[in-house]
Amino acid sequence: MSTQALPPEWTILAIETSCDETAAAVIRGGREILANSVASQIDIHQRYGGVVPEVASRQHILTIMPVIEQTLAEVPGGWSAINAIATTYGPGLAGALLTGINTAKALAWTRGLPLVAVNHLEGHIYASWLNADREKPLSAAPPPPEFPLVALIVSGGHTTMVLLRDHGDYQLLGQTRDDAVGEAFDKVARIMGLGYPGGPLMERAALNVNPGKLRLPRSWLRNSYDWSFSGIKTAALNMVQERMGARFDQEKLANVDARFAGQLAAAFQESVVDVLVTKTVAAAREFGAKEIILAGGVAANKALRAELTRQATPIPVRYPPIWLCTDNAAMIGAAAYYRYAAGLQTDWSLDVAPSLKIAM
Ligand code: KG4
Numbered sequence: 449m450s451t452q453a454l455p456p457e458w459t460i461l462a463i464e465t466s467c468d469e470t471a472a473a474v475i476r477g478g479r480e481i482l483a484n485s486v487a488s489q490i491d492i493h494q495r496y497g498g499v500v501p502e503v504a505s506r507q508h509i510l511t512i513m514p515v516i517e518q519t520l521a522e523v524p525g526g527w528s529a530i531n532a533i534a535t536t537y538g539p540g541l542a543g544a545l546l547t548g549i550n551t552a553k554a555l556a557w558t559r560g561l562p563l564v565a566v567n568h569l570e571g572h573i574y575a576s577w578l579n580a581d582r583e584k585p586l587s588a589a590p591p592p593p594e595f596p597l598v599a600l601i602v603s604g605g606h607t608t609m610v611l612l613r614d615h616g617d618y619q620l621l622g623q624t625r626d627d628a629v630g631e632a633f634d635k636v637a638r639i640m641g642l643g644y645p646g647g648p649l650m651e652r653a654a655l656n657v658n659p660g661k662l663r664l665p666r667s668w669l670r671n672s673y674d675w676s677f678s679g680i681k682t683a684a685l686n687m688v689q690e691r692m693g694a695r696f697d698q699e700k701l702a703n704v705d706a707r708f709a710g711q712l713a714a715a716f717q718e719s720v721v722d723v724l725v726t727k728t729v730a731a732a733r734e735f736g737a738k739e740i741i742l743a744g745g746v747a748a749n750k751a752l753r754a755e756l757t758r759q760a761t762p763i764p765v766r767y768p769p770i771w772l773c774t775d776n777a778a779m780i781g782a783a784a785y786y787r788y789a790a791g792l793q794t795d796w797s798l799d800v801a802p803s804l805k806i807a808m
């Protein structure tokens with residue numbers, strides 16, 4: 449995708465509603481965050497132990513306009529500063545995505561602005577183009593990532609590794625054959641009774657804990673950059689069952705003791721970090737990557753960040769701050785800037801694409 453220079457002040461209002469965050473942001477020049485709002489539904493879904501699609505859709509409808517209004521209120525000039533509207537159109541929950549794209553279409557139509565549709569996974573990668581330190585001017589920000597680069601997207605729905613040779617030029621290197629890594633974190637946390645979302649709670653439980661004798665299997669899938677996490681998850685379930693004995697009830701949260709929970713969380717984290725890091729570093733070396741980008745909700749995990757950085761040396765590893773790793777609209781605005789610069793505008797026939805891929 450060849451990009452043409454857009455004026456540096458080109459400003460996009462971006463919307464993201466693919467899962468359980470209702471988010472809007474205003475991004476200037478593809479890198480500068482003028483405003484960023486995220487209304488999280490975590491509290492609502494927590495009581496069900498996971499995202500309930502119908503509840504998410506309903507909540508997006510209630511929240512989207514107040515979130516957009518609040519976001520625009522932070523931008524000098526408000527609507528008059530906006531040159532285009534971007535929205536996530538997939539992958540994600542169909543009903544949740546619908547709110548985002550219908551709102552974006554209605555606003556773009558009524559305001560006579562161009563519409564740009566963005567792949568959510570592409571958005572996660574482009575979080576690394578943003579100037580995360582809003583206090584500092586763009587001139588003081590780290591330079592944008594260099595191509596070719598390997599991007600590892602790890603979230604609740606995806607574990608995908610791609611090679612980027614240029615903006616929009618994606619080659620799929622590897623993906624999960626079963627559960628996404630974030631999903632595995634969430635499920636194991638649930639089995640142990642830690643709560644939802646599981647990733648941060650597992651990380652906290654594992655902090656400074658030595659897994660001791662507990663060791664979970666690694667699924668190497670030799671001669672492939674693919675991953676598999678269902679075996680690790682099942683092994684963790686078996687360990688909890690063994691520990692709880694007759695007290696284990698599939699329908700109820702296990703509530704294992706804190707010492708065991710810490711050790712199992714540490715063993716789980718060690719196992720998934722090992723397979724993710726080993727394959728990502730091997731791919732980066734094979735394809736001569738100048739950088740590795742770690743993206744998506746699970747990129748918030750400090751053990752994963754540290755181990756990838758250590759093993760990839762001397763290839764630099766880039767990851768956004770935690771608030772830009774989990775779902776947000778700023779990343780959608782960044783990706784939209786480069787898509788629009790490449791002449792990729794969207795027409796009014798835009799529909800949701802719940803199973804959208806980033807590359808085949
Ligand atoms: O990207 P994201 O916000 O939403 C999706 O597109 O899925 O990712 C959410 C996922 C959840 O599975 C959550 O448990 C996981 O990211 N996550 C973490 C951490 N923080 C969030 N996983 C491991 N360690 C963390 N610190």
Ligand code: ZN
Pocket residue numbers: 568572603604744745774775
């Ligand atoms: Zn995401």
